[in-house]
Amino acid sequence: MINTIALHKLAKLRHSRMILIYVIGCGCISLFTILPVILMGVVSGNRTVGADTALMYFGFARFFGLVAALMLGATLWRQDEKDGTLLTFMARPLSRIELLLGKSLGCLYALLIYLGAVVAFYLLAHLLFFRFSIPLSFPLYLIQELLFYLVYFAAGAFFSSLLNPLLAATAVLGWAFLALLAKIFLSLSPAWCRVLGKGFRFLSLDSDISYSVQALFTADIPTVMPLFKGITYYLLWSILLFSAAVVLFNKREFAGRRS
């Protein structure tokens, strides 16, 4: 039953005009920004351009994925409540946890497809232009990226239990913004700034823990260890936030659609 709901959610996302516009928009922005860099690398014969392009490309992918995951989380059941379809699901012999897990699994499928498309395009570019080997740690990096999206997805789901989707998304971005504040304060010399910076870093959803894809292509094997650190960090946050979202959803009462 969970998979049936998940596949329905995926089909619903596939038929969403907003998602289509978002995917086309993101694709175009990424392509038109990265293509010149690739071309420069090819023309100049500079092989290090591969790593630079990877950094830029995955930077875009991460940002667009983050926003998509956040919006998927924030509208996880809110959209169904708004259009009146949630009641029909709830009248079936399903627990609320099954319903939420099914819808979340549908979103996870969508994020996997997104990540799959990002990687496929990247690998294609490498095969065509750079032809250097893909490190073994690359799959680990992808797991970290997926979990990074899941943190934002779970945060969106959690905050949307308390606020409307737009405010929920704003709240999550505000939370993530603490990471930037942490960086700023930590870079300042006064002691109180560093203390404040550490405080922000502790509270931030997006600590500076992600392992850069650029390092992935240039670093030695021992430096892969931070990837495990990143995976653990995002996994724990995802579980914590999603569990809280499930608890709140389970305690929530719903209203029918108004005529």
Next chain:
Amino acid sequence: MTPALRFDNLAKTYRERGASKRALNSISFAVEPGEIVGFLGPNGAGKTTAMHVLMDILFPTSGHAEIMGLDSRDPKSRQQVGFLPEIFAFDGFLTGTRFLKLFGSLSGRNQDLVAAHIPELLTFLDMPDAANVRIKNYSKGMTQKIGLAQALIGDPQILILDEPTSGMDPIAKARIKQLFTKLRTEGKTVFLSTHILSDVEDIADRVAIINQGELLAYDRVSSLLAADERGYKIVFTGGDAELWTALSGHTKNTDDRGRTEVTCPDRESKDFALQVILQHGGDIVSLKALGGSLQSQFLRLLHQEGLSDD
């Protein structure tokens, strides 16, 4: 026997912006298996709230609701239930068949049986051509019908329907009435909220009347109709002079055309008046029962409570 549905001292209070509104005030009644029960009340009476508590969409403030002996908070309680919400809506990209397959599988029914049931259902609801049409292209009446089909898919034993004929044309309404009769013969339980009292009078075994969260009446339709009899009106012409003396205990009025109207307070008095009129050469023009309709009983109950209907 375990009741199909049971409300036990069910109360529900909404809290909004610091103020609380009591939507249900300790209502208790049970719906027996195989019965058709009409759930009546003006808008805002608490009908939808009670149905939503049954479906675990809302939680009771106190008391509880049961489906086949299982608490409504238990998802298993909905295994044999088909539910149609007041305003039915679903994702427009699905075709009728795909939509019904989805909900058939979510009911945990055998997929082959569900697949075989779909054409039969759509034909009965007079929309066989809608099977491969996307829901977004349906009219309001068709959307309501597909919602009803969704409640019926998988052949559930209990149907909880919130205004099932809303937005349907008279032909479709007649079809749905026919459907309820069919469901009764199959031993299904139907708990329906509607504003069409004449339909309920025709098809329901019992009626629950609710207003402002209070259960005003829960009884057999026949008992409610009998309780609402407020006498009879006999109109006759002719008759000899002694007839007036014989009917001295009744209220009488004669119009310009020589038609006399006699009001009888009860059945015995009516039988006596009819006998006397015929014995004394009078011709009966008409005989009419006063009250005795579900609508008048419904209005009377609301009026007795000092509450106006809408």
